[in-house]
Amino acid sequence: MTVTVLVPDAHGVAALSAVSGVRVVQYDPDDLPVEAVDAEVLVPGFLSADKVRLVGRLPRLRLVQLLTAGAEAWVGQLPADVMLSTCGGAHGGSTAEWAMAALLAVYRDIREFEDSRRAGRWDSHQTETLQGKRVLVVGAGDLGQQMRRKLEAFDAHVTMVANTARDGVRGVHELPELLPEHDAVVLMVPMTAATRHLVDRDFLAKLPDRAVVVNAARGPVVDTEALLVELTSGRLRAALDVTDPEPLPEGHPLWTAPGLLLTPHVAGSCTGVHERAYKVVAAQVERYVRGEKPANLVLGDY
Structure with missing residues (x-):
């Protein structure tokens, strides 16, 4: 046959x-x-x-x-x-690699140092570090497990979340109590009816000030309008490889939102x-x- x-x-x-x-x-x-x-x-x-x-x-x-x-x-x-x-x-390894690059760029001010270089300005200053950061990884499939491995190599503290709790993984119903305890959240979930706008106004409000939201999943997992409110106020930071809408249209407020690192859905494109x-x-x-x-x-x- x-x-x-x-x-x-x-x-x-x-x-x-x-x-x-x-x-x-x-x-x-x-x-x-x-x-x-x-x-x-x-x-x-x-x-x-x-x-x-x-x-x-x-x-x-x-x-x-x-x-x-x-x-x-x-x-x-x-x-x-x-x-x-x-x-x-x-694609788990390459997507997790992108998320790591995004977190490092945010915490080590890589974009800011590059802006200073372009301006011919020697802007020496202290930055944050990924070491010791508490990172919540939402999604415990291949992408999430790859992310955990990379984060732990950088001495970050990782909490995994999935639909169902199991050994070493917390349940999605525990998010409200977990969010305030973490410095960053990395989204690596499939796009389903249950994950659409998982990251909404209430989700974001529970994160501590200056927390970083990393979306390596799909754009609609995050409520764009709710995220824009937090970015515009300067309370939260974000790194997005996916957006809602996508591609991002000309003139959309995400293009100029403060505290945002944005790439055009290229985490797996390598x-x-x-x-x-x-x-x-x-x-x-x-x-x-x-x-x-x-x-x-x-x-x-x-």
Whole structure:
């Protein structure tokens, strides 16, 4: 038995050609190859805009295997007999690296020193340090665990939070009592109905003065208007790789908000991203070919 897998690029062809029992076919969403009629597995491009057009044109489709850890654009969009699997495990290290860089830039005044250099000004002053900071990591999956490992290497004190409490991880219901005790909160949760505006006015109000909010999840996890109030007042600081809305439109107040480090959704966009993603994809497809369910299968809102 041979399973036909549609992939969006040459990276996918190279990675999946080594998987036994697979016929890998590169596709153009505007001009599907003749092999598409037999395709059981679809690997969409990193941007998921082709889902509506493609799914209905693949009569034998049984699995959509994503290149991203986030699946919110696909949840609820597929027929009941089509499985959805994420690329969880591929981007945790690079995303945690971005969050570390953001925290270090904020605490060590890297941007301010660069501004002084551009102005030709020798602005020697004492900064904060990540050492000893109490950091709350919301999300205890691959991203969260990668974040914990990196933070502890910098001698920060880490508290993990997940939906359900377990050994070494606190429950999300404990957030109200945890927030006042932490200097920074790093968001690494999937985008679901439950996490939309998780960080709202009440959440932010419980953080201590000068706390840092780091969003490495999805923009709508944070209530943008509530965050802007705290940034404008100067009470809180933030680092965002994702925004709501996204892309950030011209003239939006986040562009000029004080105390904000902003990057354009690039935490996972670094060298080796395709290799890391397709390594996970290949493992999920191998399981499917063996008649097993993918390990990263999305169930419900995931």
